[in-house]
Amino acid sequence: MALTPARTMPGVLELLPLDQIAFQRMLDVIRRNYERFGFLAIETPVIEFSDVLLTKTGGETERQVYFVQSTGALNAAGKVDEGMPELALRFDLTVPLARYVAEHERDLSFPFRRYQMQKVYRGERAQRGRFREFYQCDIDVIGKDALSVRYDAEIPAVIHSVFRELDIGPFTIHMNNRKLMRGYFESLGVLDAEQQMLVLREVDKLDKRGADYVRDTLTGAAFGLDAEVTAKILAFVQVRSTSLQDALDKLDALGPGPEAMEQGRAELKEVLNLIHAFGVPESAYALNLSIARGLDYYTGTVYETTLNDHPQIGSICSGGRYENLAGQYTKSHLPGVGISIGLTRLYWQLRDAGLIDTAKSTVDVLVTQMDEAQLPAYLALAGELRGAGIATEVVLEGGKLGKQFKYADRAGIRFVIVLGEDEIAKGVVTVKDLRREDQFEVARSELIKTLRVELEQAAAMG
Amino acid sequence: MALTPARTMPGVLELLPLDQIAFQRMLDVIRRNYERFGFLAIETPVIEFSDVLLTKTGGETERQVYFVQSTGALNAAGKVDEGMPELALRFDLTVPLARYVAEHERDLSFPFRRYQMQKVYRGERAQRGRFREFYQCDIDVIGKDALSVRYDAEIPAVIHSVFRELDIGPFTIHMNNRKLMRGYFESLGVLDAEQQMLVLREVDKLDKRGADYVRDTLTGAAFGLDAEVTAKILAFVQVRSTSLQDALDKLDALGPGPEAMEQGRAELKEVLNLIHAFGVPESAYALNLSIARGLDYYTGTVYETTLNDHPQIGSICSGGRYENLAGQYTKSHLPGVGISIGLTRLYWQLRDAGLIDTAKSTVDVLVTQMDEAQLPAYLALAGELRGAGIATEVVLEGGKLGKQFKYADRAGIRFVIVLGEDEIAKGVVTVKDLRREDQFEVARSELIKTLRVELEQAAAMG
Known part of the structure; x- marks a missing residue:
């Protein structure tokens, strides 16, 4: 069989595992802070009806919408039928939010505080730094009929909380009205x-x-x-x-x-x-009276956030107050205020600027296989560690210890456990710290406590 | 302007916030357990090249693939050009995994242990319980050239760990070869x-x-x-x-x-x-010698998992051993073993069977607004709570206290804080527990400690 070249389309950011871990940590920080401020998660489908997404004329070309058709829409010749496709991929999270609030209005409590962290799709021209698939991490507060301007003051508090914890340097939230x-x-x-x-x-x-x-x-x-x-x-x-x-x-x-x-x-x-x-x-x-953010949508407070030491990155978190969220779907008057973090682009830029450390693995410990006959002991040990919340991988297929260490090192796993017949007899475990290039022996009964301290220290040191 | 009806396409599961929280908790449990066993997260793009996804003939009709075209592919008449579209949405996570491993082979450590929890798309006929967009939560261990059968024994340990913590009743992992x-x-x-x-x-x-x-x-x-x-x-x-x-x-x-x-x-x-x-x-x-799981892909161990008290739900987690992951993309021989949890369908069935409790909100505490003039005090209090990791919403727009309680109750927020002039003078805070329909006064300095205990108890009680 002829091989098909394995490749992704241009404009997507696919990450290797350690990079994915760094990215996931950023997502987690954002989510934790959004939740801490009392925002509720929602998810909406990637595919929506085209007429629902594109209520504003001219939108489809501006937004470079991806249209979608299922195999069922292929005609007998295996071609896609002509005509405007019924379905499309969302190009932002704001239109789906409007649709969501209009559709579920009676089941929601207002002010409705939602966060949403999902990918959106735009058929951008292939170009460095332009993404066709990217994460948006949005919060919005939606009022029924009215929403106090006080909510406009809460947004910068959330932004501050998020970027302080992301720890990517000093930043400024620029505001205008x-x-x-x-x-x-x-x-x-x-x-x-x-x-x-x-x-x-x-x-x-x-x-x-x-x-x-x-x-x-x-x-x-x-x-x-x-x-x-x-x-x-x-x-x-x-x-x-x-x-x-x-x-x-x-x-x-x-x-x-x-x-x-x-x-x-x-x-x-x-x-x-x-x-x-x-x-x-x-x-x-x-206060920054140059911030405008497009005249057609925002009506009051507007925000942009920049990194003080990296102005060239531009705004990393923007948004503002709007008069009416969902006028295209409902007669209800739904004013709101919100912001969006384009995390894919932000991550990519930070990495490009050398501001993202190489992540450690989410795997805390590798239990090596020194002696095949001791495999049940290794599995029991790993079970104990996992029970204590320590992410543990066991080498199930033996081989030279040196090769096992090399695997751990390459995979970004810091702690490696070595347990031979001698250690088992003595009731101890050898822990190798690949970061410090050091190793120590610890009583089996003290292992979990010791590793927890080590892992907490490692987490605190970044 | 004529209103567009706000609606989603059939076959998607869009959840209200409290249901989304319950769903997210399940995702979190699965992820935590996958990580605990040393699996590494990857994410792949939703859109892939059609020829990459559909290397096996006949696949596109069986899988009911969604094809994708950007606006740029529309011709002058606003119609989609004829011909097999270049792009499609993934219909599972296995083909993208194969593509990922083949594409990044030189940058990965083997055995490569990956987990992936993302949505997949199938143009299913609209029908109760059939989803066109659904989460798959997959783990696979991929070997280079060979992979010990021991890894086949690790998979049930992961399944057991996941479903024990999901706490949806007794289950059986059925195995065959x-x-x-x-x-x-x-x-x-x-x-x-x-x-x-x-x-x-x-x-x-x-x-x-x-x-x-x-x-x-x-x-x-x-x-x-x-x-x-x-x-x-x-x-x-x-x-x-x-x-x-x-x-x-x-x-x-x-x-x-x-x-x-x-x-x-x-x-x-x-x-x-x-x-x-x-x-x-x-x-x-x-051991269950009726388990087969399709002859064309699996070659060794096969797994299915059922809930003992709900056999009608069918398998909630299935998979097995395969001989070669990515033969269509690479000459490398990549045997593997893995499983998949179709979480959207599982959640839907559990909810349908009354097995999912109504979730509490992710918001732990609502700080009410008894007295507008005290807003700065409320904000300061909320800031302290958030600093202590307690998710806190503040009522920024006053109104009757009764209405604020009703909002909290409807939104599933259990603890409500009332702070009037009297309380501020006395250095205390009134905490209303809406679940127990009870309230108590606590010294301001003890508030965080008290709430932490209450929240931990609430979490432990489920």
Whole structure:
């Protein structure tokens, strides 16, 4: 039989076991923190009806949706029938959340606090760092009819808790408010929402192209803004705070504005003060009036999070407040606030930047096979260790001890147990620590206690 | 805008939050036990190249594969182009494992012990209890060139460990050996492998149709077997053991046979004896010579697991030994042994049979809002609890206390904290236990310790 080359499609991140363990640890940290803040897990199917996913026109090309057809849809010639497929893969977790809440509305308690950590699919062009399959780790709080702006202050507390425990360096949660922004633009005579968006898109190029380029564009034919208006816009989007008080002061310093601006400013102030009450240190968040996050969805607070030492990675956790989650499915008014961590891309970037340590194995201990006749003793020992919650692998197929050590080393297993006739007679066990390249003898009755201490120390040392 | 009905496609199991928690707990138990036995996590992409997934002809219709095409594959008319799609969704975890091992062979340590808990997709006919998306929780041990039959004895130890902790009632791991079976059939003159499979398929109807029906079929025109041969077959497949010694005795009682039979018997005996050394109680496993599991893939030991009190559920965990994992992708010889738990179906059946308790929430504590002015105190308290690992939700939007209790009750949150001006002045906290419909006052400084004890007790009581 001719061999089929074993390969995955481009744009997926498939990991070797030790990398998978490192990735899984990040997932676990995120999940633990989401749960600690009282968010509830949901999972939705990967496949949804196309008409449910694509209620917004133009979505399918923008999102590069994957369509799905079962074998049943193949015609007699083995070809797929023509026409818009009935099914598609989800391209984010927000549309499925909207569908979920609309479908199960009567069975949910509001405010509905959900987390969801699943993969999503986008038919991206194959390109380094672009993923066609990637994890999103989302939280959202959904209100029925209304949702206090206080929930907007809880989100940064969750972000802070997650990234502190992920331990990938100092980070800043940048915050802005869409109403403040809209109101400020209105006060400058830029009234049209689309025009505002185009201006913001230009402003986004500040870092890359510089202030002169952006100023020239905005005062040029395409926009035709006054030099004074342009200067004010550039000043506005460059506002950054250095402390809570500084943030409040800088918001006041913007001067009076139209209703939307005042509302946005009041919201931001309330949120900033409450973040403080949530115990988030002032070094972890900042007012940043350049944050916009697309005009069509977010309506109030918006968030982006960056790593202070790695700004090139961009935002690692973004989101905001929206007016109505599921207007396409239900007449219920469901405002909400949420964020998303794109973990696949984040992991990949961190690894690329050398910020992810090589993981240890999830296997704590390898019980070697020194003497085939003692296999039952090895199995009994392994059973005891497992009973004590210590992940244990037993070498079932003998061979040279040196080869068994090499296997453990390559597999990232730190502790290796050697148990020969002598040791069994003496009631002791030899433990080899492959990390420290050291070994010690311990009484059989003390083994579990000793290993637990060693493993806890190893976990604490990272 | 016209509303789109919010709905999922048939054949998917979407759960409400408390059910999702119960499901997640089962996933966690399985994962914990797989890791405890030293299996390593891998994840593979949901989408694979069709030619990689479908190396075996006829597979696509049998498996009812879902094909996938991105928007880019739509032609100008918005239709999907004709022809066999390049991509498809995985229909099990075995083919992706084979592809993974073949692709990463040089980077893996053998024996390669992997677990994988992901969803798979099959375009099943919509029908109660048939799922188009479902979790498989697999373990496999893959050897390079060879793999000792001892690994076949480890698998029941893992199964036992998993289902004991899942705590869904007594269960039996039924075991057989394909070589033993093949050899025995050969000794009766049923030489052809396909013919053997057809006979076994008839034999499978014993429970439903009765012995007379099966005997008539096998001695009838379609099979034309002797009455004596038929009687021997029926006696063989009805062999069940009641203890380890009984299993060994019954294997001996089969009498001598051709080489394959002797080999299978020797393997089974070694496996049974070693299972004992692994500490699996004799009540948890049995020799069952009716277990076949399809002739084309498994070559040695085969397993099925049933719940003693719910035989109608059928096998909840099946698998076996195979000769070569990835012959379609690599010239390396990769024998292995593994099992799969179809968790979605199992969960659904257990729930259907009333065997799954309503889960408690993952939220341990709700901090109510008695007095809006005290919100900072509530947030500080919640921060302390979270810091101590207690999952805590805070009511951020006030309202009547009674309504807040009702929310907690409905959401499955057991402990509710009430903190008014009086309590703050006295340095105490009122804890309401909604399960016991009881409440008590505790010193603020003792709160974490007290809640930990309560939560541990609650967890221990199940």
